[in-house]
Amino acid sequence: MEGVDHLADERNKAEFNVDDMKIIWAGSRHAFDVSNRISRFVATDPVFEKSNRALMTRKELFKNTLKKSVYAWKIIKELRLSDEEGIKLRIFMDQPGFLDLHWGMFVPAIKGQGTEEQQQKWLSLANKMQIIGCYAQTELGHGSNVQGLETTATFDPKTDQFIMHSPTQTSSKWWPGGLGKVSTHAVVYARLITNGKDHGVHGFIVQLRSLDDHSPLPGITIGDIGMKFGNGAYNSMDNGFLMFNQFRIPRDQMLMRLSKVTREGKYIASDVPRQLVYGTMVSVRQTIVSKASDALARAVCIATRYSAVRRQFGSENGGIETQVIDYKTQQNRLFPLLASAYAFRFVGEWLKWLYTDVTQRLEASDFVTLPEAHACTAGLKSMTTSATSDGIEECRKLCGGHGYLWCSGLPELFAVYVPACTYEGDNVVLQLQVARFLMKTVSQLGSGKAPAGTTAYMGRAQHLLQCRSGVQKAEDWLNPSMVLEAFESRALRMAITCAKNLSKFENQEQGFSELLADLVEAAIAHCQLIVVSKFIAKIEGEIEGKGVKKQLKNLCYIYALHLLHKHLGDFLSTNSVTPEQASLASHQLRSLYSQVRPNAVALVDAFDYTDHYLGSVLGRYDGNVYPKLFEEALKDPLNDSVVPDGYHEYIRPLIKQNFPSAKL
Numbered sequence: 001m002e003g004v005d006h007l008a009d010e011r012n013k014a015e016f017n018v019d020d021m022k023i024i025w026a027g028s029r030h031a032f033d034v035s036n037r038i039s040r041f042v043a044t045d046p047v048f049e050k051s052n053r054a055l056m057t058r059k060e061l062f063k064n065t066l067k068k069s070v071y072a073w074k075i076i077k078e079l080r081l082s083d084e085e086g087i088k089l090r091i092f093m094d095q096p097g098f099l100d101l102h103w104g105m106f107v108p109a110i111k112g113q114g115t116e117e118q119q120q121k122w123l124s125l126a127n128k129m130q131i132i133g134c135y136a137q138t139e140l141g142h143g144s145n146v147q148g149l150e151t152t153a154t155f156d157p158k159t160d161q162f163i164m165h166s167p168t169q170t171s172s173k174w175w176p177g178g179l180g181k182v183s184t185h186a187v188v189y190a191r192l193i194t195n196g197k198d199h200g201v202h203g204f205i206v207q208l209r210s211l212d213d214h215s216p217l218p219g220i221t222i223g224d225i226g227m228k229f230g231n232g233a234y235n236s237m238d239n240g241f242l243m244f245n246q247f248r249i250p251r252d253q254m255l256m257r258l259s260k261v262t263r264e265g266k267y268i269a270s271d272v273p274r275q276l277v278y279g280t281m282v283s284v285r286q287t288i289v290s291k292a293s294d295a296l297a298r299a300v301c302i303a304t305r306y307s308a309v310r311r312q313f314g315s316e317n318g319g320i321e322t323q324v325i326d327y328k329t330q331q332n333r334l335f336p337l338l339a340s341a342y343a344f345r346f347v348g349e350w351l352k353w354l355y356t357d358v359t360q361r362l363e364a365s366d367f368v369t370l371p372e373a374h375a376c377t378a379g380l381k382s383m384t385t386s387a388t389s390d391g392i393e394e395c396r397k398l399c400g401g402h403g404y405l406w407c408s409g410l411p412e413l414f415a416v417y418v419p420a421c422t423y424e425g426d427n428v429v430l431q432l433q434v435a436r437f438l439m440k441t442v443s444q445l446g447s448g449k450a451p452a453g454t455t456a457y458m459g460r461a462q463h464l465l466q467c468r469s470g471v472q473k474a475e476d477w478l479n480p481s482m483v484l485e486a487f488e489s490r491a492l493r494m495a496i497t498c499a500k501n502l503s504k505f506e507n508q509e510q511g512f513s514e515l516l517a518d519l520v521e522a523a524i525a526h527c528q529l530i531v532v533s534k535f536i537a538k539i540e541g542e543i544e545g546k547g548v549k550k551q552l553k554n555l556c557y558i559y560a561l562h563l564l565h566k567h568l569g570d571f572l573s574t575n576s577v578t579p580e581q582a583s584l585a586s587h588q589l590r591s592l593y594s595q596v597r598p599n600a601v602a603l604v605d606a607f608d609y610t611d612h613y614l615g616s617v618l619g620r621y622d623g624n625v626y627p628k629l630f631e632e633a634l635k636d637p638l639n640d641s642v643v644p645d646g647y648h649e650y651i652r653p654l655i656k657q658n659f660p661s662a663k664l
C-alpha cells in the first residue's frame with residue numbers, strides 16, 4: 001500500500017536513537033547535514049533519474065553521463081557549492097564518468113607533483129573545467145608493474161621539448177577513465193630519457209584533443225576500449241586507449257616538483273624518495289576505503305530491509321510466516337556484513353587522518369612514516385574492496401531470486417563495484433606490498449629500532465609469541481584486550497613464520513616468490529588486525545546518543561568474532577586460540593546476533609540513504625516491495641505488447657510445426 005510504512009514495526013523495535021547514529025555514520029553533524037541535503041536535492045531532480053540506465057545503448061548511456069555531469073557542474077557553479085558539497089553531488093549522482101578522474105586523479109596529480117608555477121597555470125584551467133583531464137598510467141602490456149611502462153618521453157635539447165612516443169603496441173595507454181572520448185588533457189606516465197639515459201617513470205601534462213573541435217592532435221591516436229562487465233554499470237565511463245607517434249610537448253610540461261630537466265637536458269633528481277611519483281595512487285587508495293563502506297552499506301541496507309519484509313515457512317495454523325531475517329543462517333550471513341560496513345567506515349576515518357598526517361610530514365621533508373602510509377593505504381584498499389565485492393554478491397543471494405532482478409539494485413552495484421579489486425592496484429599485488437613491509441619490520445626486531453604505528457604490536461613479540469589466550473567463557477570475547485591479543489598474536493605469528501621460511505632461502509627474492517600465498521595471508525591478517533583495533537578504539541572513545549554505543553559495541557564484536565570464525569584455521573594453527581575458545585566465540589556471536597536483530601533495520605536507516613541512491617525496489621524505505629516489483633516488471637519493453645515481436649516469425653511456425661524454409 002502506497003504511503004504505508006511496512007517496516008514501521010521494525011523501526012519501533014530499535015533500542016537506540018537513529019538520528020544520533022546518523023551523525024556517527026556521517027562523521028559529524030556538519031557532514032550529515034551536507035550529505036542529507038545534497039542527496040535529497042539529487043533525488044528530486046529529474047535530470048538525475050537513473051532507473052532507465054540498464055536499457056540504454058552504450059551511446060545513449062555515454063551521452064546521458066555527459067548530460068548529468070555537465071548539469072552537475074552547472075549546479076555546483078550556480079549554487080556556489082563548496083568542494084565538499086560538490087563531491088557529495090557527484091557521489092549521489094551515482095554514475096561513473098569523466099568527472100571522477102578529472103577531480104579524483106588529474107587535479108590531485110598536478111597538485112602533488114607540479115611545481116608552484118605549473119599548479120598556477122594548469123589548476124586555474126582545470127578548476128574551471130576549461131580543460132578536462134585524466135590519469136594515463138596503465139598500458140596494454142603493464143598495469144601492476146609501473147616500472148615496466150614503455151611509453152617514452154625523450155628530451156630534445158634542440159627544441160626544448162619532450163617527444164612522447166609509444167614504441168610498441170603493448171606501450172599503448174589502455175584503461176584510463178575519461179580518456180576514450182572526453183578528456184582534452186592527461187597526466188601521462190612515461191619513461192624519461194635525457195642524453196640517452198633512462199631515468200624511469202615520470203608524469204607529464206599532455207594535451208590530447210583540440211580545444212576548438214575536440215579532434216585528436218596530430219601524432220595522437222585515441223579511442224574507447226569497448227564494453228565492460230554488466231549492463232549500464234561502469235559502461236558510462238569512457239575508458240580509453242592512446243598511442244603517441246613522436247608527439248612533442250614543451251619541456252615545462254613535465255611535472256617537476258620531485259625532479260627536473262634543465263634547458264640543457266640535465267636531469268636533477270631531488271632528495272625525496274622516488275616513490276612520491278606514486279603519490280596520487282596513495283591518495284586515491286585512501287578514499288577507496290571509505291567508498292568501500294559506502295558500497296557495502298548500500299547492499300546491506302537493501303538486504304536487511306528486504307529480509308525483514310520477506311517471509312517464508314513457519315506458518316502455524318494458517319498464521320503469518322517467518323520473516324527471513326529471523327533465521328539464524330540469514331543473520332550469520334547478513335550481520336557480519338552490517339558490522340563490516342561500520343568497521344570500514346571507522347577505519348576509513350582513521351586512514352584519512354593517517355594520510356593527512358603523512359602529507360603534512362612530507363611537506364616538512366619528514367619521510368619516516370611514508371612506508372607505513374603506503375602499506376596501510378595499499379593493504380586496507382585491498383582488504384576492504386575484496387570484502388565489499390564479496391559482500392555485495394552475498395547480499396544478492398540473501399535476497400533470493402528477487403536479488404537477481406536488475407531492479408533489486410544489486411547486480412548493477414556489483415558490476416560497478418567489483419573492478420575496485422583491480423583498479424588503483426590489483427588487490428593481491430597490493431597485499432604483497434604490505435607483506436614486504438611486514439618482512440622488513442620483522443627483520444628489524446631486536447635491532448633497537450622499535451616498530452611504531454600499526455606495527456607497534458610487533459614490539460611486544462616476546463609476549464605475543466608465548467602468550468595463551470585467557471578466554472574462559474563466552475563473555476570474555478567481549479573484552480577488548482582479549483580480542484586484540486588474539487588478533488595480534490595471530491598476525492605476528494603468521495608474519496614470523498613467513499620470515500623464518502624466507503630465511504631458509506639463499507636468495508630472498510626467490511624465497512619471496514615461493515611463499516607468495518603465505519605472505520598474502522600474513523598481510524591480510526595484519527590488515528584485519530588494523531580494522532579490529534580501530535573499531536575498538538572507536539567504541540572506547542566518546543560516543544553520544546541514546547543507546548548508540550551499545551549498538552556499536554555489538555557490531556564491533558560481531559566484526560571481530562566473525563573474522564575469527566572465518567579464519568579459524570589461522571587462529572588454531574598459530575595457537576592463538578584453542579578449539580574450546582573458538583567454540584565460545586561462536587556462542588558469543590549467536591548471542592550478539594540476537595541483540596542486533598531488533599535493531600537491524602534502524603542500523604541501516606542510519607546510513608540515511610535515499611531511495612534514489614539505493615536504486616532498489618527491495619531496499620525501499622517503506623518496504624512496499626511486491627506492488628513495486630510488479631510496476632517495474634510492467635515497465636520492461638518486452639511488456640509493451642501482449643504478443644511479442646517474433647511471434648509470427650518463430651513461435652507460431654514452431655507450435656504449428658510449419659517451417660516454410662527449413663529442411664527437417
Ligand SMILES: CC/C=C\C/C=C\C/C=C\C/C=C\CCC(=O)SCCNC(=O)CCNC(=O)[C@H](O)C(C)(C)COP(=O)(O)OP(=O)(O)OC[C@H]1O[C@@H](n2cnc3c(N)ncnc32)[C@H](O)[C@@H]1OP(=O)(O)O
Pocket residue numbers: 087090091100101103104105135137138143144145146147177275276278279281282284287370371374422423424425426429433436437440
Ligand atoms: C564521486 C567520485 C569521487 C572521486 C573519485 C576518485 C577517484 C576515482 C575512483 C576510482 C578510481 C578509478 C579508476 C582507477 C584509476 C587507476 O587504476 S590508476 C592506475 C593504478 N595503478 C596501480 O595502482 C599500479 C599498482 N602498482 C604500483 O603501485 C607499483 O608498481 C608497485 C607498488 C606494485 C611496485 O612498485 P615498484 O616501484 O616496483 O616498487 P617495489 O620495487 O615493489 O618497491 C620499492 C620500494 O618502494 C615502496 N613503495 C612502492 N610504492 C610506494 C608508494 N606508493 N609510496 C611509498 N612507497 C612505495 C615499496 O614499499 C618498496 O619499499 P622498500 O622499503 O621495500 O624498498
Ligand SMILES: Cc1cc2nc3c(=O)[nH]c(=O)nc-3n(C[C@H](O)[C@H](O)[C@H](O)COP(=O)(O)OP(=O)(O)OC[C@H]3O[C@@H](n4cnc5c(N)ncnc54)[C@H](O)[C@@H]3O)c2cc1C
Pocket residue numbers: 101135136137138141142143144145174175176177234239419422423424425426427428429432516
Ligand atoms: C574499471 C577500471 C578503471 C581503470 N582506470 C584506470 C585509470 O583511470 N588510469 C589508469 O592508468 N589505469 C586504470 N585502470 C587500470 C588498473 O589500474 C590496472 O588494471 C590495475 O592496476 C591492474 O593491473 P593489470 O591490469 O596490469 O593486472 P595484472 O598485473 O596483469 O594482473 C593479472 C593477474 O596477475 C596477478 N599478478 C600480477 N603481478 C603479480 C605479482 N607480482 N605477484 C603475484 N601476482 C601478480 C594479479 O594478482 C592478477 O591476478 C583501470 C582498470 C579498471 C578495471
